[in-house]
Amino acid sequence: VSGAQSWPEEVVFIRSRGSDLFGVLTQPAGEPEETAVLLLSGAAEAASFGRNQVRARLARRFADLGFPAMRVDYPGAGESTGRAPEARLDEGSILPLVEDAAAVAGWLRERGSRRLVVAGSCLGSRVALTCAGRVPDVGGLVLVTPPVHDYDHRRMPESGGPQGRFVELMRDAVDAGLPVLLVYGRPDRFATDFELARRGELGDLLRTAGDLVTVAMLDHAVYDFPNTAGQDAVVEAAAAWLRTHAPRFGRSPCPSGQEGGDPLLRLQDLLDG
């Protein structure tokens, strides 16, 4: 009955747009940071834990760094109710999923989180990017293989694709001062598209953004997490980025402002003697 979970995890159903969204919240062992991480999957994934539990491992890694991390099944996927989203990247398809993300963010806020890092893969990365400025308290983004074109999953061209809002959304995030991690796998077509886009307006934006945007180009394929080496590399890259930005996302100063001491924030120290 007790002590058997390697990481403390809590399951929850959250109501959004008439569906019950299923989520798993992984908690740090000690006092949690006030920033939580929301993990969003790709369109092709059966459930939010991901292939070979990659997203569960990501959540657990973030929790080890002190950040609560919530993975959520989209409507119609995994344990959630409702109808599955269209695997499309136009705004009309993405915005309902942003609404779902906002519902989860609201739940996390009620549980004490004050900021949110949204981390998504493929479709989830575009949902995450669209959350910036639309979901309150988004403080950072981890985007794994974000497509730069607005593909329709069922009609993907050999290369390129319809021009979409990726650069515009990236600009909004940069203008809002959000740190962003972009992760690509060199063998993936999305990486090729990204490199091509980088020669134009996107490249200018990334140069302007400076340290705010980090690009991790991994040697392994990452799209749909087809191999374990790529999965491990993504977990490491995201954890390293979060560690780097920990001062920004870390615990806020003592709310009451008194020196030496908010006893609540120091309870763990006290009990540890």
Added chain:
Amino acid sequence: MAEQRLYHRPALTLDTRLRRSAFRRLYTSGSPVSVAALAADAGAGVDESRATVADMDARGVIRVDRDGMVIGSWGLSVLPDRHELWIGERRFWTWCAMDAAGILGALAADGRIRSRSPLSGATVEVRFRAGRPEPTAAAVFLAERAPCASVYEDWCSLVNLFEDATAAASWVERTGSAGACTAMDEVTRRAAGTWRPLVAGLTAAERVDAASGLTERAGFAGSLFVVRYLPAAPVGLALVVCPPILADQAVHYRREVLLARALGARGIEVVRFHPRGTGNSHGDPLETTFETLVADARAAAGLVQADRAAFLGTRVGALVAAAAHPGAPLVLWDAIDGGDFWREAFRARRIRGLVDGGAGHGGSVDDAEAQLESVGSVDVLGYHVGRPLYESVRSRTLAGELGAAERRLLRLDGGGRWWFNPDPGLEEVQHVADLIAAWLPS
């Protein structure tokens, strides 16, 4: 290497493991807990644990009775103490007022705290709904952190509930205690964060389907992720669903969820689970074997409320279902023998390697087997497969697992229709649910 893959958490210190386990057992059982039980949870020796518990008792971070049983941890007590804590209809006590607020907040529970004001001796009661205090003038005095010999004696004794902030201020003036008076909702909000890791997994998430009245309860049974489907009008039968493994699990996942709901709506109780090292469950996939798959299926079956249970297994899950409970009625869906399963999986791995130009895959079946032999694990379509799983499944056959015992069997062979349709239509699921419901013994 395994640590990099993050299946194992870096070990917490022994005292933290013992206190954490004590809290969870005290909450779950409502009774004193033996050090031997805590030692087993913590994976430590009894003597070492006894010494650690004694040290923690002296520091006032755990409470032990005269018989050596643990009665309190992380502020929660199963014997009367300073503050009375009602969690729903269950009564506990706490060492300080903040403990009570934090525990209720973390559990998001209905309940109440009853305490005595140190100033007037009057009873102060605060009611909670869904982990939040109802509007109240009551306030908590939070003593400043300072080094102390005993947390329980020296710090917790100062952190009390007052009828209001004025009363708290009067008491501070009288006693000269250093600290801050804090409103109940603020104390709860902040303290809940401390207790959340401790209560995680102790409660299940629940949803009720408006149309059928089916209750769906998802949570953890130890390290296993389990979803139970409890019908509004149960017919006294249950089905335990043994999922397939590796990439098959993802392919068939949604179908199993929808099937469970459809059967639940027909009055059949269903239990689904994720074997250890897969899905939402905990554990290392490299330690998974056929035997652990069967053990997990039996653990899930142990949660069944109905008198009679049948098993359903898909692909390799069919072999697991057959082995889990000899003689029990069995639904086999696209069952596959172990040897054929690995041949298929390695062939798919080879094809993927050829398509991707060797991006992490490729190699013949012989190559995969050689890697399992030499390295102990192999990547099969993005899944870690350990030699123990490979070897323990390879020689299993459906005929072998069924054995000679007589049992009711329903065999479903969906073939390619399911294989290429991971998002099955509701109509198809309803059809299969009808088949199974009609077949189950009445």
